[in-house]
Amino acid sequence: MTGIVTVEVGLGDRAYDILIGPGLIARGAELIQKRLPKARAAIVTDENVAAAHLEALVESLAGAGNPPAVIKLPAGEKTKSFDSLETVVDQIIAARLERGDAVIALGGGVIGDLTGFAAGIVRRGMNFVQVPTSLLAQVDSSVGGKTGINSPRGKNLIGVFHQPKLVLADTAALDTLPLREFRAGYAEVAKYGLIDRPDFFAWLENNWQEVFSGGPARIEAIAQSCRAKADVVARDEFETGDRALLNLGHTFGHALEAATAYDGARLVHGEGVAIGMALAHRFSARLNLASPDDAARVEAHLRDVGLPWRMADIPGSLPDADALFNYITQDKKVSRGALTFILTRGIGQSFIAKDVPASEVVSFLKENHPG
Structure with a gap:
């Protein structure tokens, strides 16, 4: 397919393409039916995404003789709840979809996580x-x-692993994103460089403006x-x-999201990740694992692209x-009470640190707390 990049997720008989x-949304029926012939479908989306992209996907599927059921939910992190899950599950069943049919998530991370969880549990696992x-x-x-919903006690604590059959990443859809949302997503892009691809992080430092403006650098x-x-x-x-x-x-990011009660006006997920990455690098420097220069470089790049990089950048007050x-100890990265953090020895040199002393974490939070 001209102009389309394919990335395979290699999971044996459950491998799939990204x-x-x-222009992929308008070609949805063709691309989905190639992998799931004759599957009927339900589309789960939110009100904001529906206004911009639902019609193109519905027209594609209906034009191929497969008019979908549509399940529309409110936008925002609070949709990742038991109430929304019950709505989606009930409407999939009401549409009389069978196990071999498809549940399509059209939206951002909230819709994808929720829809994947519903697809993973309806009829003990439907195509997704x-x-x-x-x-x-x-x-x-x-x-x-990874799919799931939030608990009042923490983010993504309820869910299942349920792999999709296909991912259609339509880069033109990003043109309708508010700048804040694009920036929030960019935090996850930078993350891959910081984990183990230092050359990619350096490329981003030089090319981030082209990534934001679109075209080949974005793809x-x-x-x-x-x-x-x-x-x-x-x-x-x-x-x-x-x-x-x-x-x-x-x-760190999930704890800050929980501390702001998942209020997207104050902090969205990618912003929490950005602050969390800066804190992880600064904490690593505090523990003498990495140079303070690396933490400063990460902070400078996040600041350049307009992302928050410290707790003081979050509007309003934070818990002490x-x-x-306490929010950190509720996170899924805690195992048998031992604190596990992803720390770093430098740009692109992240590692899993187990048994991080609680006292070090608390004193670091006190040092970096805006209050």
Whole structure:
């Protein structure tokens, strides 16, 4: 397919393709039916994405003789809830879709995570297709099969691993994203460089403006990110080892999201990750694992692209350091009470640090707390 980059996620008989390029939503029926012939479909989306992209996907499927059921939800992180899950599950069943039919997630990370969870539990597992419309979803949440919803006690604590059959990353869909949302997704792009691809991070430092403006650099950045994630997922599908590296910045970030009650006006996921990555590098320097110069370089790049990089950048007040620490201990990265962080020895040299002393974390949070 001209102008389309294909990245394979190598999982044996469950391998699937990520297709990256413009115009894929309008070709949805053709691309989905090639992999799931004769499958009927339900599309799950939110009100914001529906206004921009639903019609093109519905027309594509209906034009191929497969008019879909449409399940529309409110936009925002609070949609990742039991109430929304019940709505989606009930409407999939009401549409009389069978196990071999397809549930399509059209939207950002919230819709993808929720829809994948529903597809994973209805009829004990239905076919699932990701059509991510945000940069964050295209490079991160749509790839790798982690699905779920939030608990009031923490983010993504309820869910299943359920791999999609196909991911359609339509890069033209990103043209409708608000700048703040694009920036938030870019945090996950930078993350792949900071984990183990220092050359990619250096490329981003030099080319981020072209990634933001669109064109070949944007496709290249998304493809590199998807390759990085696909490599890790193929090695460690169920996050028992290396895959935890993908959580760089997330332990701090998830705690900050929980501390702001998932209020997207104050902090969206990618912004939490950006602050979390800066904190992870600064914490690594504090523990004498890495140079403070690396932390400063990460902070400078996040600042250049317009992302928040410190807790003081979050509007409003935050709970104190002890309360933030309690949110950290609720995170999934805690194992038998031992604190696991993704720390770094330098740019592109992240590693899994187990048994991080709680006292070090609390004092670091106190030092970096805006209060």
